[in-house]
Amino acid sequence: MTAEIISIGDELLIGQTVNTNASWIGMECSLRGIRNNFVTVISDDEQAIRDAVGVAVKRSDIVFITGGLGPTKDDITKFTLADYFQTKLKCHEPTLKRIEAFFSSRNRPMLEANIRQADLPVDAVILDNIYGTAAGMWFEKEGCIVISMPGVPYEMKGIMLNEVFPRLVQKGNLVSLYHYTLMTQGIGESFLADKISNWEERVRNAGLGLAYLPSPGMVKLRLTSYEGAQRKNEIEKFFKELQDSFPRYVYGIQDESLSEVVGKLLMKNGSTLGSVESCTGGALAHSLISVPGSSEYFQGSLITYSNQLKVQLAGVVQDHISEYTAVSKVVVEEMAIYGRIKLGVDYCISTSGIAGPDGGTDEIPVGSVWVAVSDKNGVESHCFRFGDNRERNIQMTVLTALNMLRCRILGISFEKK
């Protein structure tokens, strides 16, 4: 099955918004054996929409359109498609009810423009949007499926996952691919490839697809069976080998986040967690609480961004900051040790570093970060050197700290080999 994507919106053409929708749809399609061959970005312009759809329906089995379904005057996708497919708009009662419920649950009045969003093409299958007011639409013409969805990413994703893919499965349009992913942290793509080259050769000889999917601080390994889930056990065996050989890097499977993995370990042991954060400034706590149910183990944090609060709240010795600076083994260990007591938790993670872009020195350049983890047996700390990018340094520190805690709980050495 071949697909293409038409993304509508001036904001994409002039670069105010990056087209992450197209990436997401392309990725989700390829995971389901649908081959995406084209992405076309156009403006909210009637002729441009008609032309793009006209070309697309001739060369693809399915066309995903995003954008231009809002309630404002520049949103013309729905009207243009209704005209293109020669169908009329009519109030779709279930959608109107949904829009009414959307506004009443938020205690907000509904405007005429919102009511008009329930006017939908009579010849389209209407796809429920559970996160917003613009419904999706499914047209069919000459053997081609054309799907129109709002451009707001989480609304589009909801419609794709809840409405579009289930319908494609039902229609029997999807071939059976089986994917299994292994999550690693703390090792770069080329180093990983070098370490596992023999394993990779055996995987490829077994006729399995292998992809390295790197993102800052992490590399995801994806194995694909072209014969569906029947090779699940074989794939799991391949992954088990890597888990046993590299426990410090391999932390989980199937898109699990480190926060989820750490959370499960803590829940299993009935342990509690807190953090004392300087350079991550709350990003570590935020990552931990992004897991639903994290209140079971996560108690709280001290964000000691200023040195004064490091002393006052976390119990760091003032003289140690003066002597060693705040980005030092001594200070980060004190943050973890005393923070554990102040927060009354079983494990405490602490971070202190120079996130950048300024603030570095010859001795402690931008990107230098200390991370410590304390528990009832003591404290361990490690120093890292990330790059020049502030937000990236913060994210790398969060992932590294979570992996350090995971290794500490499991008794795995965190030293790089």
Place this chain on the structure above:
Amino acid sequence: MTAEIISIGDELLIGQTVNTNASWIGMECSLRGIRNNFVTVISDDEQAIRDAVGVAVKRSDIVFITGGLGPTKDDITKFTLADYFQTKLKCHEPTLKRIEAFFSSRNRPMLEANIRQADLPVDAVILDNIYGTAAGMWFEKEGCIVISMPGVPYEMKGIMLNEVFPRLVQKGNLVSLYHYTLMTQGIGESFLADKISNWEERVRNAGLGLAYLPSPGMVKLRLTSYEGAQRKNEIEKFFKELQDSFPRYVYGIQDESLSEVVGKLLMKNGSTLGSVESCTGGALAHSLISVPGSSEYFQGSLITYSNQLKVQLAGVVQDHISEYTAVSKVVVEEMAIYGRIKLGVDYCISTSGIAGPDGGTDEIPVGSVWVAVSDKNGVESHCFRFGDNRERNIQMTVLTALNMLRCRILGISFEKK
């Protein structure tokens, strides 16, 4: 001058790489008065390249092509374009010297495939790539300029900034597009459109472009003059009207974040800030410290996720949690008032809510959030009802809290009108 972008590469189609090149080129073009009308993403396939270029040269003045110039077998862009423009490849001596220098400076051996990268079309202007081995190419045909560049972002950017734009300036004739954006928080797209419909009519009658660019919790308004910066004052006057009429919503201009705006206000007044966070769990602090230099005003936070820490660290009265629950006006105000003292700051923001997806009750459903801001004059708090999505609720709370602080500092009423 109209432009379009052709991005070549399977990794873009299957979502392994997000097409940031197209965003960057679109943005840089619009800043220089070149109107980008299309982005087309295709695979490394000869026919797809020929088709896309064929369509593009007919409808655009300039075509930017990225990708497919590497040394491997699947990189066919150069050969396809040479064939399309009916020109021969020949070794380009300055490029060969550059490639040789590139490898010798890195102490790496040069392969035959790299030498072949210096074979370039005789009828193209060669564009130096100072960061890599694949040179850029500038073709002209029937009044259309076609530019081919490597897909590696920093190599492409170098060629655009050092070679392409200077040549376009030299050729003159660029019409000048001028964009100006106004940032709003706390009002939905359709409500905003409704409130400003008269203003919008006047803007459109004045021949200016207007776009609503919504993202969770925010709507960006973009005005565009097709006659360049000479209408800057007029646009600023239009925006000034909105700023004066809706100071509670309009918080800034030109892609400023609320954290930046709040940071500037605090620095101007020499004030300090801290937070006591429950449902946002550090996300508010993280947003504040994402601004470089935020240590000037941001001191730190207490992340009191558990009720016990709300009492122990933030000084909330235990009986008040029992009587009113943790998601209440009384508790969130105590968090802000006592937190301000514990953290020793001028302003303290506090948050407490049900982020979801579970934990709601009939009285306090998922998405209910209390936010308070305290200063030397007292405390103010407001209750909000967001949706069902955990991460979105956290982000909405962060933006709302920052806007509440901004209004408090500026003496703007935060009540919805």
